[in-house]
Amino acid sequence: MTQSVLSVRVRNNAGVLSHVSGLFTRRGYNIDSLSVGVTENPEVSVITLVVSEAPEIVLQIEKQLKKLVDVLDIIDLTGEHSVKREVALVTIYVNKSNRHEVLTLIDVYEAHVIDITDSEVMVELLATPRRISSFIAVFADFGIKEIARTGTISLAYPSSRKGADKA
Amino acid sequence: MSIGPEKTGAQVMIDTLLSHGVEVAWGIPGGALLPFYDDLYNSSLRHILVRHEQGAVHAADAYARVTGKLGVAIGTSGPGATNLITGIANAKMDSIPVLAITGQVATASIGTDAFQEADTYGLTIPITKYNALLKNPDDVARITEEAIRVAMSGRQGPVHIDFPKDVQSGLTRKTTPGELKVPARHIEPVPLVGDLDQLADAINHAHRPVFYVGGGAVMSGASEVLLRIAEKAQIPVVSTLTGLGAFPGTHNLHLGMLGMHGTAYANYAVQECDFILSIGARFDDRVASDTKDFASHAVKAHIDIDPAEANKRVAVDIYVQGDARVVLEQIENSVLRVETREWAKRVAELRDANPLKFTLTGSDIKPQYVIHRIWERTRGEAVVATDVGQHQMWAAQYYPLKNPRHWVTSAGLGTMGFGLPAALGAKIGKPDSEVILFSGDGSFQMNIQELGTARENNIKVKIVLFNNGFLGMVRQWQEMFHGNRLSHSQIHFNPDFTAIAGAYQIPAMAISKPEEVEAAIDFLLNTDDIALLEVRIPAEEKVFPMIPSGKAYTSMMDYEHSGDGSVFSPNQFKEN
Numbered sequence: 236m237t238q239s240v241l242s243v244r245v246r247n248n249a250g251v252l253s254h255v256s257g258l259f260t261r262r263g264y265n266i267d268s269l270s271v272g273v274t275e276n277p278e279v280s281v282i283t284l285v286v287s288e289a290p291e292i293v294l295q296i297e298k299q300l301k302k303l304v305d306v307l308d309i310i311d312l313t314g315e316h317s318v319k320r321e322v323a324l325v326t327i328y329v330n331k332s333n334r335h336e337v338l339t340l341i342d343v344y345e346a347h348v349i350d351i352t353d354s355e356v357m358v359e360l361l362a363t364p365r366r367i368s369s370f371i372a373v374f375a376d377f378g379i380k381e382i383a384r385t386g387t388i389s390l391a392y393p394s395s396r397k398g399a400d401k402a
Numbered sequence: 403m404s405i406g407p408e409k410t411g412a413q414v415m416i417d418t419l420l421s422h423g424v425e426v427a428w429g430i431p432g433g434a435l436l437p438f439y440d441d442l443y444n445s446s447l448r449h450i451l452v453r454h455e456q457g458a459v460h461a462a463d464a465y466a467r468v469t470g471k472l473g474v475a476i477g478t479s480g481p482g483a484t485n486l487i488t489g490i491a492n493a494k495m496d497s498i499p500v501l502a503i504t505g506q507v508a509t510a511s512i513g514t515d516a517f518q519e520a521d522t523y524g525l526t527i528p529i530t531k532y533n534a535l536l537k538n539p540d541d542v543a544r545i546t547e548e549a550i551r552v553a554m555s556g557r558q559g560p561v562h563i564d565f566p567k568d569v570q571s572g573l574t575r576k577t578t579p580g581e582l583k584v585p586a587r588h589i590e591p592v593p594l595v596g597d598l599d600q601l602a603d604a605i606n607h608a609h610r611p612v613f614y615v616g617g618g619a620v621m622s623g624a625s626e627v628l629l630r631i632a633e634k635a636q637i638p639v640v641s642t643l644t645g646l647g648a649f650p651g652t653h654n655l656h657l658g659m660l661g662m663h664g665t666a667y668a669n670y671a672v673q674e675c676d677f678i679l680s681i682g683a684r685f686d687d688r689v690a691s692d693t694k695d696f697a698s699h700a701v702k703a704h705i706d707i708d709p710a711e712a713n714k715r716v717a718v719d720i721y722v723q724g725d726a727r728v729v730l731e732q733i734e735n736s737v738l739r740v741e742t743r744e745w746a747k748r749v750a751e752l753r754d755a756n757p758l759k760f761t762l763t764g765s766d767i768k769p770q771y772v773i774h775r776i777w778e779r780t781r782g783e784a785v786v787a788t789d790v791g792q793h794q795m796w797a798a799q800y801y802p803l804k805n806p807r808h809w810v811t812s813a814g815l816g817t818m819g820f821g822l823p824a825a826l827g828a829k830i831g832k833p834d835s836e837v838i839l840f841s842g843d844g845s846f847q848m849n850i851q852e853l854g855t856a857r858e859n860n861i862k863v864k865i866v867l868f869n870n871g872f873l874g875m876v877r878q879w880q881e882m883f884h885g886n887r888l889s890h891s892q893i894h895f896n897p898d899f900t901a902i903a904g905a906y907q908i909p910a911m912a913i914s915k916p917e918e919v920e921a922a923i924d925f926l927l928n929t930d931d932i933a934l935l936e937v938r939i940p941a942e943e944k945v946f947p948m949i950p951s952g953k954a955y956t957s958m959m960d961y962e963h964s965g966d967g968s969v970f971s972p973n974q975f976k977e978n
């Protein structure tokens with residue numbers, strides 16, 4: 236199933252997240268990731284949703300979201316016209332013999348090492364969600380102790396403000 | 403924003419309600435509502451004290467259904483609020499504008515598990531269109547205004563305001579709403595979107611069209627234009643459970659209810675049609691149980707005020723977003739006059755060949771017959787409230803309503819216990835109409851305490867209580883689909899309902915023989931007071947026709963006569 240990215244601008248009310256996430260549980264939609272943060276306007280937050288659903292379900296999701304009073308507008312950022320970024324923190328198991336190889340690979344991904352011990356390396360990676368997944372897949376062979384991912388955030392490229400859909 | 407003299411938050415809310423023409427609220431006070439009720443004490447807002455908050459919200463809901471105005475229900479924090487929940491969910495499912503106001507512990511105590519604290523805001527999120535927890539008296543006017551506007555706009559529905567005690571008593575100068583913060587699309591008329599020419603064309607080109615009418619037609623006041631178009635183009639009309647009354651029940655073109663317990667001829671017409679237009683109906687599972695099979699040969703069109711209903715369960719060929727009345731008025735002139743239509747004759751044939759029917763015997767009273775006679779005696783003009791179960795379906799089948807907003811039934815949620823408080827709400831909303839409640843022995847006992855509210859306020863509803871000693875609808879399914887294992891559907895002990903009525907000083911009578919029916923209806927209709935008629939009926943009586951859940955229309959089972967007695971089919975269409 237292809238992933239869709241929806242950027243949902245909401246009024247910054249207590250409870251708005253419950254309304255949005257509650258909609259997903261109530262109607263049984265699958266969320267891959269959800270991230271919330273502030274915007275240029277302190278009264279407005281943006282919720283970036285990544286969902287794996289068929290296009291007609293994504294349409295239903297948009298319509299149902301528009302029924303929530305705190306939802307201001309929804310922009311479909313699926314596809315090439317938008318930038319998608321995510322941050323991951325990953326702690327990888329290392330030992331004397333593979334440490335060098337691990338550090339080289341980390342470099343290949345342009346990730347930053349945050350902390351190192353004899354047995355672990357903690358890395359920070361800012362990249363597209365896909366690149367982060369690939370990074371995790373590669374380091375799975377060495378053993379991953381723990382991962383924290385922020386979930387996708389996204390904005391349309393200023394040069395391609397197409398397909399943006401005002402609610 | 404006017405900056406007048408200071409008022410309490412409670413006073414501001416009451417004033418805002420009054421400014422919207424709210425005349426009556428239903429509720430029960432409590433600790434967290436003392437400041438609110440203190441301001442209510444001297445206000446012109448009528449308050450009816452119920453016996454259980456569920457009664458308050460069902461009454462408010464029914465009041466809204468029959469009047470088209472906002473219903474208001476009030477409960478205190480904690481248990482008062484949770485008692486409202488069923489009724490709020492009920493109003494949500496049937497898109498009824500109800501404002502639920504709940505007391506809440508003081509803002510400083512929220513989150514501390516204070517006495518009678520519950521997260522009411524959290525509880526109402528999935529069952530309201532809008533909800534808010536007030537934190538500041540300055541917000542009361544705006545939020546109350548927003549709640550009311552949202553409830554009454556677009557696809558209507560319930561809203562909830564959680565009102566902490568200190569915000570009720572706190573003072574504010576912001577006594578008018580000022581600038582609203584909800585996006586305009588929630589409070590302004592829904593714009594008409596869609597191709598009206600295409601819709602009119604599709605109607606004109608259909609050979610076997612059907613109008614499939616739902617609650618949206620009632621809510622939008624589409625009845626008159628619907629009748630004009632249906633007559634002009636000779637288009638048969640089928641109704642959903644909530645759509646009943648939108649089209650005159652006894653009209654030649656009316657085929658009654660469709661779906662699970664719809665008439666056989668309505669369902670045959672839907673199967674045979676080549677065009678079906680949903681007018682404010684949502685292709686739900688009681689109507690289109692098997693979505694692929696539903697009107698499978700037909701071009702499907704849909705008018706709905708809620709764009710999220712487009713293609714939700716059944717994909718349609720034409721969708722028009724908008725208020726049903728407005729859309730119909732816009733296409734009226736484009737729909738062509740048809741003098742007679744072969745199809746209209748065909749459905750009349752279907753109707754004559756497959757009428758509603760049941761068996762009359764000399765020994766038992768048949769509920770269908772009682773409803774039929776009450777329908778005749780009240781000329782189809784009463785406001786009919788029901789509970790949930792077999793009696794509800796019989797009422798839908800055998801009381802063809804003449805008018806819209808005369809039908810008060812819990813459709814989407816199917817809430818047993820809705821009936822009695824709903825009848826009270828309906829009578830307050832339409833005091834000059836006869837209000838008849840058809841209830842069952844199971845449902846009636848779920849809110850039987852509201853007999854007290856009826857008596858105290860002399861709300862003269864007429865109660866017909868069908869006593870089959872069973873949760874009859876459950877029994878019917880167990881008999882038909884679960885090998886007749888009647889697991890816990892029998893009510894082994896029922897009280898003496900007439901004695902209970904007597905204890906509430908309500909005139910009552912019980913009958914069990916067919917020859918008693920006429921006098922009992924005389925008693926019911928001629929008593930100038932609340933009246934309760936208990937009708938003892940055989941437990942085996944079933945609701946037919948029936949399309950089993952999940953099945954196609956071809957699986958419809960119709961009534962089959964066996965044993966003694968004679969088959970009776972009421973002629974509901976003699977007036978036209």
Ligand SMILES: Cc1ncc(C[n+]2csc(CCOP(=O)(O)OP(=O)(O)O)c2C)c(N)n1
Binds near residue numbers: 817846868
């Ligand atoms: C609150 C609630 N609980 C359970 C049900 C499930 N249910 C549907 S119909 C029914 C039986 C209703 O019995 P009664 O009111 O006597 O009506 P009858 O079917 O016998 O006419 C039950 C238990 C329900 N709809 N609502």
Ligand SMILES: [Mg+2]
Binds near residue numbers: 844872
């Ligand atoms: Mg019963």
